Amino acid sequence: MTNPNPLAASASAHLAVTQSEAAPDVIDFGLGHPGPDLLPLGLLAHAAATRLQGDDSSLLQYGHEQGDGYFRQALAAFLTRHYAAPVDMDELFVAGGASQALDLICTLYTQPGDVVFVEEPTYFLALRIFADHRLRTVPIATDGDGLIPAALADALAQHRPSLLYTIPSFQNPSGVTLSLPRRQQLVALAQEHNFLIVADEVYHLLSYGAAPPPPLATYAATGHVLALGSFSKILAPGLRLGWVQAAPQHIQRLVNSGLLDSGGGLNPFTSGIVRVALEEGWQDAHLTHVRQVYGRRANALTAALRAQLGELVSFTAPDGGYFHWLTLPEQYDGEALFRQAAAYKVGFRPGARFSATGQLQHCLRLSFAHYDEAQLAEGVGRLAALLAKNG
Amino acid sequence: MTNPNPLAASASAHLAVTQSEAAPDVIDFGLGHPGPDLLPLGLLAHAAATRLQGDDSSLLQYGHEQGDGYFRQALAAFLTRHYAAPVDMDELFVAGGASQALDLICTLYTQPGDVVFVEEPTYFLALRIFADHRLRTVPIATDGDGLIPAALADALAQHRPSLLYTIPSFQNPSGVTLSLPRRQQLVALAQEHNFLIVADEVYHLLSYGAAPPPPLATYAATGHVLALGSFSKILAPGLRLGWVQAAPQHIQRLVNSGLLDSGGGLNPFTSGIVRVALEEGWQDAHLTHVRQVYGRRANALTAALRAQLGELVSFTAPDGGYFHWLTLPEQYDGEALFRQAAAYKVGFRPGARFSATGQLQHCLRLSFAHYDEAQLAEGVGRLAALLAKNG
Numbered sequence: 001m002t003n004p005n006p007l008a009a010s011a012s013a014h015l016a017v018t019q020s021e022a023a024p025d026v027i028d029f030g031l032g033h034p035g036p037d038l039l040p041l042g043l044l045a046h047a048a049a050t051r052l053q054g055d056d057s058s059l060l061q062y063g064h065e066q067g068d069g070y071f072r073q074a075l076a077a078f079l080t081r082h083y084a085a086p087v088d089m090d091e092l093f094v095a096g097g098a099s100q101a102l103d104l105i106c107t108l109y110t111q112p113g114d115v116v117f118v119e120e121p122t123y124f125l126a127l128r129i130f131a132d133h134r135l136r137t138v139p140i141a142t143d144g145d146g147l148i149p150a151a152l153a154d155a156l157a158q159h160r161p162s163l164l165y166t167i168p169s170f171q172n173p174s175g176v177t178l179s180l181p182r183r184q185q186l187v188a189l190a191q192e193h194n195f196l197i198v199a200d201e202v203y204h205l206l207s208y209g210a211a212p213p214p215p216l217a218t219y220a221a222t223g224h225v226l227a228l229g230s231f232s233k234i235l236a237p238g239l240r241l242g243w244v245q246a247a248p249q250h251i252q253r254l255v256n257s258g259l260l261d262s263g264g265g266l267n268p269f270t271s272g273i274v275r276v277a278l279e280e281g282w283q284d285a286h287l288t289h290v291r292q293v294y295g296r297r298a299n300a301l302t303a304a305l306r307a308q309l310g311e312l313v314s315f316t317a318p319d320g321g322y323f324h325w326l327t328l329p330e331q332y333d334g335e336a337l338f339r340q341a342a343a344y345k346v347g348f349r350p351g352a353r354f355s356a357t358g359q360l361q362h363c364l365r366l367s368f369a370h371y372d373e374a375q376l377a378e379g380v381g382r383l384a385a386l387l388a389k390n391g
Numbered sequence: 392m393t394n395p396n397p398l399a400a401s402a403s404a405h406l407a408v409t410q411s412e413a414a415p416d417v418i419d420f421g422l423g424h425p426g427p428d429l430l431p432l433g434l435l436a437h438a439a440a441t442r443l444q445g446d447d448s449s450l451l452q453y454g455h456e457q458g459d460g461y462f463r464q465a466l467a468a469f470l471t472r473h474y475a476a477p478v479d480m481d482e483l484f485v486a487g488g489a490s491q492a493l494d495l496i497c498t499l500y501t502q503p504g505d506v507v508f509v510e511e512p513t514y515f516l517a518l519r520i521f522a523d524h525r526l527r528t529v530p531i532a533t534d535g536d537g538l539i540p541a542a543l544a545d546a547l548a549q550h551r552p553s554l555l556y557t558i559p560s561f562q563n564p565s566g567v568t569l570s571l572p573r574r575q576q577l578v579a580l581a582q583e584h585n586f587l588i589v590a591d592e593v594y595h596l597l598s599y600g601a602a603p604p605p606p607l608a609t610y611a612a613t614g615h616v617l618a619l620g621s622f623s624k625i626l627a628p629g630l631r632l633g634w635v636q637a638a639p640q641h642i643q644r645l646v647n648s649g650l651l652d653s654g655g656g657l658n659p660f661t662s663g664i665v666r667v668a669l670e671e672g673w674q675d676a677h678l679t680h681v682r683q684v685y686g687r688r689a690n691a692l693t694a695a696l697r698a699q700l701g702e703l704v705s706f707t708a709p710d711g712g713y714f715h716w717l718t719l720p721e722q723y724d725g726e727a728l729f730r731q732a733a734a735y736k737v738g739f740r741p742g743a744r745f746s747a748t749g750q751l752q753h754c755l756r757l758s759f760a761h762y763d764e765a766q767l768a769e770g771v772g773r774l775a776a777l778l779a780k781n782g
Contacts, residue, residue, distance in 0.1 A: 016459075017450065017455055018659075019452070019455055039451040041443060044660075045443035045444060048443055052436035058408040059629050060431070061425070062424050062623075062629065068408045069406025100487075102653075103650045107498065108523060128649025128653065129650055130649070133498065237453045237454075238660045240655075240659065258519025264629070268631065269435075270661060
């Protein structure tokens, strides 16, 4: 087949611009990146031209620590439309992406040795950020409705966590969404035991069927939720632009950090440009577009897995986010499969990487975001061949 | 007089976009910000249009962890021209500004309670970043040639610092430049006592007379120097774009952090645009321009201070950077003067804010970067009136 990834071809011939890319002839379900066809270059060219013409150079100056007021106003209006719940610009803090926000929260709210509760499974690179801050991660069991409140209550009997890190909607890696009753129980437990919930809601707006329950951001007024959002999945990851939605005392704590005071706002130039995309409705239109495309891709991967691996793997068909989470019979070892995968020109993330304790060896995370439907089906064929060899 | 600061006027009428601004009729020497007339909006409009036309969307994807290779190649060539010493792109790591780089270095290289050596005086907001990481700062005395090696040797007899933070060229706040012999002695002491030097060299390229000695970045190969650079002073602060120059083992440590692995490079979109300014020589031309303008402003402030306050204040006329550091007779109290300054429609930073131990009460930091020559002279007149009232 032809090259599924034009960027990889150019990266191999030239200097690296993008993060780890698959070899040109590999279909790598491991990449949690938008496909190059979904990166809105024209939209951003238009937004940049609009914002940079004229004589308002304020986006080039040291920025307001909380973030450009016009940008936060436009973002609050956008979120209010899509959350179906009012969002106030004063609750929003502009960050350099959700990862940067998580890193800053770790600096300000934790000490080395502190306990952070994480879902089992959880986002493997959040585990890396916690490790850099020398935090101890304690896994909390999940099921098809997300984090299990009884498991959380048990863990709270043994630990006093500084933070609980959750991905409530279309979880990475499991694709699962936390149910509404459990959202309420989780917030109640945070209030009762006085810990902070860091809710990584970067997939919340990427729903392809029924909308998920209201985001944990809507519980910000309790003072126990710091909700992270990002333009990485709804516009472009290279912008490094995200936000925190939280109660005023938390916004003040972020704003008053030395990093913010020294550098000014975290991304004044880019937020000044993306402001145009929000104000002109281009972000809404692009979100509609990517939801349609990703919805088709999710369905295509579901169909291919059922057709070619239906007897072997179990999974819940996702109706949002980026991921299928496959459970294989227990004798399979994801890392062993991973080492053989290149020979089959296919890739994925072994399940154990998403476990705070190295469990879940017989699981695999597949992303459908980066490839078109034909490529996804072709990739599943290669995965089937790999699994057949190891059956 | 007329409004010295168009941004402040618009900020007061609308939503805040920029960091703390002076009231429209105040001349605030405390602002270490470029003047609005020096923010190159047209240059960036041109660079953005150039980079965003066509079909290369790679700057919108998750970025290479070390930073866009083409950008680092162009940056290495730019630094090689201006440092008069070869800089290799492999020694460069792209950061979201020098403050962000300093914050990341604190996360990866320190533990709470560790000792950081700082110059006395030093950059007050670096002290805030160290405080957020719960580090203990120990001041090292400086004189007209910068950090005093004998004072450093004495401190090393008592402490084992994780880091030494220095601003070797056109220091903030003192304007002093570390001499060449002392640069060599400092690096030798770092090798002997095995500590890391974090060299904040954001003013190094802003020389208005003789060039300073080669930057501490040129000692990166020793493995004991992490040198920070930034586009904030030479292009625009709102870009939040800087770099670290260091030996390969340090570059790898930064690249391997959870923050970088999760988010991709720290500023792919903006570095993709600034790449054009570097490649096309626009950054070189703008640097020439700002050096001419700032050089005139430095001289104007020197002349006004000598003419109006020559008997009262002592200072070394700076030939680079952003700052004049004034020493008043000991009976003056900078914080007391600061509280009265608004009534005289003038501003500055009290000296004690730059001391790790609250000393230097009789010193003031004045920046000449934000105002034109007539405004600088007018501001000195107001300062003279304030000091006369307190004499």
